Amino acid sequence: MKKRRGKRKKRNNKAIVLLLILCFVFIMVEYVKQVHINQESSSIISNDPYRDAKKYRPLIHDELEKHQLEQYTTVLIALMHQESKGKGGDPMQASESAGLARNTIKDPEQSIKQGVKHFERAVAYGNQKKVDFPTILQAYNMGIGYIDYVAQNGGKHHEDLAKKFSLMQVNKKPNVYNCRGDKKNFRYPYCYGDFTYSEKVAKNIESLSGSVPVSIN
Secondary structure, three states, X not given: OHHHHHHHHHHHHHHHHHHHHHXXXXXXXXXXXXXXXXXXXXXXXXXXXXXXXXXXXXXXXXXXXXXXXXXXHHHHHHHHHHHHOOOOOOOOOOOHHHOOOXXXXXXXXXXXXXXXHHHHXXXXXXXXXXXXXXXXXXXXXXXXXXXXXXXXXXXXOOHHHHHHXXXXXXXXXXXXXXXXXXXXXXXXXXXXXXXXXHHHHHHHHHHHXXXXXXXXX
């Protein structure tokens, strides 16, 4: 009896040791998998080109909410990315829309407030003039006057209209809007604003949300 009990005890001990080993191996495998997942997630986040602009999402949303325009939060992130990639003291590049010299604003919060104000004005005026949403996006770059120009020419933005409007402004101030004399600049001679701005922002919106707003209603 004692021998049988001893053998049984040894078998039980071996089973327990084997079970512990299996548990340890399982835990280690899961740990390694989790570390790998965390490393991949960290890599994805660090490689996100919109990371710096997206960190302002709460501020942008709250400021838009004051104007009942919070549905455009992703649009403003896309605009910010196009303007500055979310960097600097004026990430919305909103100084000029306030009648100031470029980069006069040094506080991102003030930049967002002014950027939202400029965007809200473009949305309201664009709605009044019944232009399409790409015109609103382009107006953030070229100013509210672009909305009037598009409204007088069919109501829909396209690159040729942006080029013509840009050239009109260049002809008014050729010494100011000259691409700094760089004829290799892709905008030359359309050196007022960026005639491709609306398309670039639309691509940003698509990357950020998978859909592009098509109306301002």
